[in-house]
Amino acid sequence: MHHTPVLLGKVMEILEECACYGNVVDATLGLGGHAERILSSRKEVRLLGIDRDEEALQFAKERLASFGERFVAVQGNFRNLETLVCDQGFSPAKAILFDLGVSNFQLSEPRRGFSFQNEGPLDMRMGPDASLTAEAVLNTASCGELTRIFRDYGEERHAYLMAKLICAERERSGGLHTTTDVVEVLRRGLPAPMQRKMGGHPARKLFQALRIHVNDELGALNAALEQCSRIVSGGSVVVFVSYHSLEDRLVKQAFRKWETEGLGKRWNRKLLVADDEEIDANYKARSAKLRGFIFSA
Ligand SMILES: C[S@@+](CC[C@H](N)C(=O)[O-])C[C@H]1O[C@@H](n2cnc3c(N)ncnc32)[C@H](O)[C@@H]1O
Incomplete structure (x- = not known):
């Protein structure tokens, strides 16, 4: 390590x-x-x-x-x-x-769920004092609340679109459970030119935002x-x-x-x-x- x-x-x-x-x-x-x-x-x-x-x-x-x-x-x-x-x-x-x-x-342990590069459960809690997992947040927060989290903690320009994609996916499939589920929703749902313009990985800011929110x-x-x-x-x-x-x-x-x-x-x-x-x-x-x-x- x-x-x-x-x-x-x-x-x-x-x-x-x-x-x-x-x-x-x-x-x-x-x-x-x-x-x-x-x-x-x-x-x-x-x-x-x-x-x-x-x-x-x-x-x-x-x-x-x-x-x-x-x-x-x-x-x-x-x-x-x-x-x-x-x-x-x-x-x-x-x-x-x-x-x-x-x-x-923490980032390199897939089971902690911090990294968009490795498949793992959507956990992201740094310690036992964080009450909600990222999975709970993504599957229960309203679209407005998710937009706020992605915008305020990730400074993500496409916060609203990402929140809409996640809400639509959880309705369709019954829920998001792994880091890969989130990455795939973004890869499938964001227009290709937008993804190209984003420079880095399309899920980078969203993961940062979720981590900051989960751990306050x-x-x-x-x-x-x-x-x-x-x-x-x-x-x-x-x-x-x-x-x-x-x-x-x-x-x-x-x-x-x-x-x-x-x-x-x-x-x-x-x-x-x-x-x-x-x-x-x-x-x-x-x-x-x-x-x-x-x-x-
Ligand atoms: C960047 S790492 C520190 C690395 C360390 N300086 C080293 O050289 O190994 C940040 C650490 O802070 C811990 N951490 C983050 N927020 C914390 C908090 N609110 N209270 C206590 N520890 C926290 C994380 O769990 C993580 O282990």
Whole structure:
């Protein structure tokens, strides 16, 4: 199982610059790539790793076991960041890292249903706290609701047409059950010139939208952003790596607000992205955007 940590050099640079030794929180532990590097950088670092996904957490626990008591892993949603961090004795945290979205491990497991490239059940839940599967959403939401999901969370221009195709298909066949069912509906129903114009895969934005909706990703991000300032101290740093404009917009707005409130300053005014070398080595890095915020001492 492999997941190359994105913008690792930049993440380490900001942690080093702010002397982030002591309590560090990795709110999206995943397979532990960033965490391993952070733990290796200084003996003084204690790291709390949080992830919604029990399978990823188990993998990371084994990977990072050699760090002994310096590493603590907890299954949970960063929507409850303050409680998780305080309960584990990690407040105040010197650094908090969010590497948002899904990991390659989740994407590459067909049974998780995240990928339009592999056939699997329409699940898409990152963890047990997500109540509805993608299958339930696709088969029960109204056409208007599906249009809203595809448009708001996927920024999909053809949201209404896609929603209509899905509603017609579930009436005809009794329901959609696999990732391939969805891909075939779009392939059959969208006019060929429209599909050509879409550039990438016609189901890409729809899958992103469903995943964000099923896991209430933006709700969790907003909740975490509200809690950060309560679990840091002077000189602490919060770093976000995001992968689409919806996430990045929320982070940007929160950082501006924190600055206006006099809580500290943005580490980078200009958005940091991966260079060509990193993108060549790791395709996922192509859409990554990093923002850091330093709280006032
Ligand atoms: C991009 S991966 C992180 C990869 C990690 N930085 C590494 O180097 O291995 C994102 C991880 O965040 C987790 N995640 C996403 N939203 C979450 C949330 N609201 N609460 C906790 N974990 C979340 C996902 O389950 C996934 O494992």
